[in-house]
Amino acid sequence: MNSKRKRIIADFTYNPVTAQAHANIALVKYWGKRSVDLNLPAVGSISLTLDALKTTTTLQFDDALENDILQLDHRNIVGEPLSRLSRFLDVAAETNERPSAKIVSANNFPTGAGLASSASGFAALAVAVNEAMNLNLSKEELSSLARKGSGSAARSIYGGFAEMKCGTAPDDDREDYAVHLYNESYWDLRLLIAVTSTDKKEIGSTEGMVRTAKTSPFYKNWVESQDTDLKEMRSALNAKDFQKIGELTEHSCFKMHGLAMSGRPPLLYWNGATTEMIHTIWNLRSKGTAAYVTMDAGPQVKVLCQPGNSELVKQAMYSVKGVKKIIEAKPGPGATIVSDDQFKVKNS
Numbered sequence: 001m002n003s004k005r006k007r008i009i010a011d012f013t014y015n016p017v018t019a020q021a022h023a024n025i026a027l028v029k030y031w032g033k034r035s036v037d038l039n040l041p042a043v044g045s046i047s048l049t050l051d052a053l054k055t056t057t058t059l060q061f062d063d064a065l066e067n068d069i070l071q072l073d074h075r076n077i078v079g080e081p082l083s084r085l086s087r088f089l090d091v092a093a094e095t096n097e098r099p100s101a102k103i104v105s106a107n108n109f110p111t112g113a114g115l116a117s118s119a120s121g122f123a124a125l126a127v128a129v130n131e132a133m134n135l136n137l138s139k140e141e142l143s144s145l146a147r148k149g150s151g152s153a154a155r156s157i158y159g160g161f162a163e164m165k166c167g168t169a170p171d172d173d174r175e176d177y178a179v180h181l182y183n184e185s186y187w188d189l190r191l192l193i194a195v196t197s198t199d200k201k202e203i204g205s206t207e208g209m210v211r212t213a214k215t216s217p218f219y220k221n222w223v224e225s226q227d228t229d230l231k232e233m234r235s236a237l238n239a240k241d242f243q244k245i246g247e248l249t250e251h252s253c254f255k256m257h258g259l260a261m262s263g264r265p266p267l268l269y270w271n272g273a274t275t276e277m278i279h280t281i282w283n284l285r286s287k288g289t290a291a292y293v294t295m296d297a298g299p300q301v302k303v304l305c306q307p308g309n310s311e312l313v314k315q316a317m318y319s320v321k322g323v324k325k326i327i328e329a330k331p332g333p334g335a336t337i338v339s340d341d342q343f344k345v346k347n348s
Ligand code: DP6
Pocket: 025, 026, 028, 029, 030, 031, 039, 045, 118, 119, 149, 150, 151, 152, 153, 205, 206, 295, 296, 297
């Protein structure tokens, strides 16, 4: 046993540790990796953390367990999702010879349907791991750890607005972490999420990104044009220029989806209601209501608007056939440890 491993094992806490994190919506999208193995992004991104989409995760190391166990939304999970978490714990512990863990996690929103469950999931897990392994990580180190689980999770460490930085070295992750831009009280905005399907997506983000990078003729331009979008978004946020933020948000979204559609075979994450919703919002906007759409790797449509317009926008959104529900989100807080009383590990 080397000294590093001894130090890490000696620091394990065997009490259950519970953390919470909120999903985030990318205003400037992350799409593409410069290393799949290290999960290094090919582009930076800017996001808003959302109060309404929350993951609560309890992690408990237990020498008596033979293998890691994952319960997600009250169901036992095996296979690749469990292996992904196990690999994440190995990376955090810097060894795969660590005590096994029980992870009990719950989302208050549909999992794996383009509502950023991997962002809040890995951000919550990173915070729990930091506590349970006594790693004493700074926010930026925590963000980097969360990134190893899922790129978008790096941004959910922070409340309000965050920017994911993107390094240049192909195999070095020292520059790949998110930084805080503004906290959740900086600006009261609304993100209205139209759930148009609760089915799990067929092609996850990771696979979608790899396919796009390999086959889209536009990929190089996507990467090269990102810095301009980031710069413009930073300055629009600084000026609280809602129209500019909305325009940039739509631009980044459609650029990402156009890119995905130009892959071979093409990737289309939308359904009929997604398209109908886009037209509904654009129609509303043409009549003077400032509202802007964005979509991720799924068919849900997220509409950015200001608080005074949210009822009107919601009404229009409900008129679209196929909308199952609308979730109203505000800027939300960063990831944090919460009291164990809120979510006990069930040893059943
Ligand atoms: C479309 O963070 O899910 O939501 O790093 O492979 O886990 P991995 O990808 P993930 O990708 C998110 C893509 C996106 C845009 C975004 O959130 O920036």
